[in-house]
Amino acid sequence: MSHAATRQSDNAASVACRHLATRDGRSFCTLAETMAGKGKAIPVSQRQCEECLKCPDRTNAVTIGMTLIHLRREDPDLYEEAKLKWLPVLNQQSWSAMAKVSRYAASTLEWFRAGRPVRSDSEVTRILRLCQSNECGDYEARGDDRGMCRACGCMLNLYGGLFNKIRRATEHCPKEYW
Numbered sequence: 201m202s203h204a205a206t207r208q209s210d211n212a213a214s215v216a217c218r219h220l221a222t223r224d225g226r227s228f229c230t231l232a233e234t235m236a237g238k239g240k241a242i243p244v245s246q247r248q249c250e251e252c253l254k255c256p257d258r259t260n261a262v263t264i265g266m267t268l269i270h271l272r273r274e275d276p277d278l279y280e281e282a283k284l285k286w287l288p289v290l291n292q293q294s295w296s297a298m299a300k301v302s303r304y305a306a307s308t309l310e311w312f313r314a315g316r317p318v319r320s321d322s323e324v325t326r327i328l329r330l331c332q333s334n335e336c337g338d339y340e341a342r343g344d345d346r347g348m349c350r351a352c353g354c355m356l357n358l359y360g361g362l363f364n365k366i367r368r369a370t371e372h373c374p375k376e377y378w
């Protein structure tokens with residue numbers, strides 16, 4: 201695959217990683233592109249890179265997760281192929297080692313192993329409103345309907361499961377509010 205790319209720093213994601221590339225002002229993960237195959241460009245954010253770098257291995261829950269979620273949306277046939285190839289790799293990674301380096305990575309691994317179960321939109325909205333009421337004292341607003349739980353460090357919003365603790369049916373409130 202050829203990339204007319206500028207490496208790192210002057211774009212949304214700015215981390216020291218040889219797999220980070222910039223094209224037309226957007227950041228892409230070339231490792232995820234290789235995982236996806238057939239020249240699929242996989243956009244990457246600062247947040248994803250920061251989580252990825254917490255793991256010693258770049259082939260991890262973040263890069264596999266973003267590859268599969270991107271393909272599922274953009275190319276269902278290629279998604280089925282990639283799932284057969286990469287889910288076993290994810291499943292071979294040690295739960296305890298992952299949990300030590302990144303709670304997010306461990307949560308992602310558990311979520312994938314369970315088949316990526318998700319809560320409904322109405323349930324996610326109900327839970328986010330509960331978090332936003334800040335009865336627990338640990339909700340930190342990060343914009344409209346976006347926040348972070350200070351008790352566990354997870355992102356809370358109305359989006360899909362890749363970066364939203366509430367959406368993942370495998371996740372629960374660390375203070376047992378939900």
Ligand code: SF4
Nearest residue numbers: 217219220229249252
């Ligand atoms: S997701 Fe990971 S491998 Fe990809 S560019 Fe970011 S740090 Fe590098």
Ligand code: SF4
Nearest residue numbers: 331336339349373377
């Ligand atoms: S997940 Fe629980 S502890 Fe965290 S902000 Fe929501 S209600 Fe509070």
